[in-house]
Amino acid sequence: xxxxxxxxxxxxxxxxxxxxxxxxxxxxxxxxxxxxxxxxxxxxxxxxxxxxxxxxxxxxxxxxxxxxxxxxxxxxxxxxxxxxxxxxxxxxxxxxxxxxxxxxxxxxxxxxxxxxxxxxxxxxxxxxxxxxxxxxxxxxxxxxxxxxxxxxxxxxxxxxxxxxxxxxxxxxxxxxxxxxxxxxxxxxxxxxxxxxxxxxxxxxxxxxxxxxxxxxxxxxxxxxxxxxxxxxxxxxxxxxxxxxxxxxxxxxxxxxxxxxxxxxxxxxxxxxxxxxxxxxxxxxxxxxx
Numbered sequence: 001x002x003x004x005x006x007x008x009x010x011x012x013x014x015x016x017x018x019x020x021x022x023x024x025x026x027x028x029x030x031x032x033x034x035x036x037x038x039x040x041x042x043x044x045x046x047x048x049x050x051x052x053x054x055x056x057x058x059x060x061x062x063x064x065x066x067x068x069x070x071x072x073x074x075x076x077x078x079x080x081x082x083x084x085x086x087x088x089x090x091x092x093x094x095x096x097x098x099x100x101x102x103x104x105x106x107x108x109x110x111x112x113x114x115x116x117x118x119x120x121x122x123x124x125x126x127x128x129x130x131x132x133x134x135x136x137x138x139x140x141x142x143x144x145x146x147x148x149x150x151x152x153x154x155x156x157x158x159x160x161x162x163x164x165x166x167x168x169x170x171x172x173x174x175x176x177x178x179x180x181x182x183x184x185x186x187x188x189x190x191x192x193x194x195x196x197x198x199x200x201x202x203x204x205x206x207x208x209x210x211x212x213x214x215x216x217x218x219x220x221x222x223x224x225x226x227x228x229x230x231x232x233x234x235x236x237x238x239x240x241x242x243x244x245x246x247x248x249x250x251x252x253x254x255x256x257x258x259x260x261x262x263x264x265x266x267x268x269x270x271x272x273x274x275x276x277x278x279x280x281x282x283x284x285x286x287x288x289x
Contacts, residue, residue, distance in 0.1 A: 003140045014078025018091075018230040021079075022072050029071020033064055042289060043067070043273040049288070050198035051268070065269035069226055073116040080123045081150035088154060092117075092124035092224070096237035100178070100220050103240055107173040107217035110237075111208060112182050112224075113260045114272035119151070121224030121235035122180055126155035132172035133180040134160050166211060173215050180222075183208050184260055186279045194282050195254045198261055203280035209245040209252035219244055223263050226270055 013021060033040055043066060047059045054062070079091055100108065110131070112118055125131060135151070138144035151157060158177060160168050173179050183205050186192075192203040212219060221238040245252050264271045278288045 003143050007142065007146060010075060010078040011082060013075055014082050018076070018232060021075050022229040025072030025075035026068040027071070028075060029067040029069065030064065032071055033067035039274050040067075042276055045289060046273045046275075046277060049200045049278060050264075062269060063273070066271075066273050069116050069270050070272075070274065073120070073226065077119060077150070080119060081146055081153075085127055085154055088124060089127055091232040092120045092235055093232065094124065094235045094237075099237045099239050103218045103220060105176075107176075107215045108178045108240075109173075109208065109212060109217045109219050110178050110180050110222040111219050111256065111259070112180055112222050113184050113263055114182060114275065115224055115226075115263075115267070115270045116272065117224035117226045117233045117235075117270065118182065120226075120233040121222060122157075123151060123154060124233075124235060125180070126152070126157040128155070129178070130156045130158070131178045131180045132158040132160060132169055134162055134169065134182075136162055166207070166214075170211070170215050173211075173217060178220075179211070179217070181208065181211070183256065185275055186277050188280055192280070193250060193253060195250060195257055197257045197277065198264075200278055201282055201285075202257070202278055204253050204257060206249050206253050208256050209249055213245045221259060221263075225267060 013024065016024070040063065043063045044059060047054070047062055051059065051062070076091070079087055083091075100110075112121070122133065133151075135148070138147060148159060152159060157180075158168075158172050160172075169179055186203050187205055189203060191207065192205050194201045195204050196202065197204065208219065211217060219241040221241075222235060223238065224233055224235045226233055241255075244255070246255075276289050281287060
C-alpha cells in the first residue's frame with residue numbers, strides 16, 4: 001500500500017517545474033531523515049567509517065544533506081518515468097562524449113558509481129545511445145514494473161537480471177552495446193574480494209576487471225551529478241582507463257574503489273550512503289550494522 005501511495009505521489013507531482021519540485025524533494029528527504037531511524041543509522045555509520053576526521057555534528061549535517069539529495073531524486077524520478085522525451089533530455093545534460101567516442105569500435109564498460117543521479121544518467125542515455133545493463137528485480141511487483149518500464153521506455157536498452165549472469169551481457173557488448181555497470185555495492189561474498197573503500201575493508205565484486213578481460217572492453221567512467229535546483233543533472237564521461245585490466249585482480253578492484261572515492265569526495269552528499277556497504281565482513285570480524 002505504501003509503495004503504491006508513494007508512486008501515486010511521484011506521478012501527481014512530476015509535471016511541476018524543477019524550481020518547485022527540487023525544494024519539495026529536499027523537504028521529503030528531511031522528513032525521511034527524521035522518520036527512517038534504521039536508514040539514518042546506516043548512513044551515519046557509513047559516514048563515521050568513511051570520514052573519521054569529521055566530528056559528529058558534521059556527520060549529521062552531511063547525512064541530512066544526503067537525505068535531501070536523495071529525496072529530491074525520488075520526486076524527480078517522476079520526470080524519468082512519465083515525463084516527455086524532451087523534458088528528460090532537458091533534465092540531464094551530457095559532457096565528455098568524446099572520451100567514449102575515442103574508444104572507437106572496441107567494447108566498452110561505462111563504470112557507474114551509485115550516486116543519487118545514476119538513473120537520470122541512464123535513462124537520458126537510452127534516448128540516444130542503446131546500452132545493456134544489469135538490474136535486480138524488486139520485491140514489490142508494482143515498483144518493479146515502474147522501474148523496468150521507466151528504464152526502457154525512451155530507447156532500446158537491454159536489461160539483464162542478475163539471475164541471468166554475465167553471458168548475455170558479454171554477447172550484447174560484443175554486438176556493439178556499451179555496458180552500463182554499477183559494481184560498487186555489497187553483493188555478498190560470491191565473486192567478491194575484500195579491498196579498502198575509504199580505508200575500510202569492503203566486499204567488492206571483481207566483475208569490472210573480469211568482464212574487461214573477457215570481452216577486451218575499455219573502461220570509461222560515467223558519473224551523474226545532481227545540480228542546484230532547476231539546473232537538473234549532468235552526466236560526465238571521464239577519460240578511458242589505460243593499462244586495465246592489469247592482470248592483478250586485487251589491484252584492479254582497488255583502482256576502481258579509489259576512483260569512486262575521488263568522485264565521492266567531490267560530492268559526498270550525493271553518494272548512496274543508505275546502502276549497507278560494509279555488511280559482509282572478513283572471517284572473524286564483527287558485524288557493523
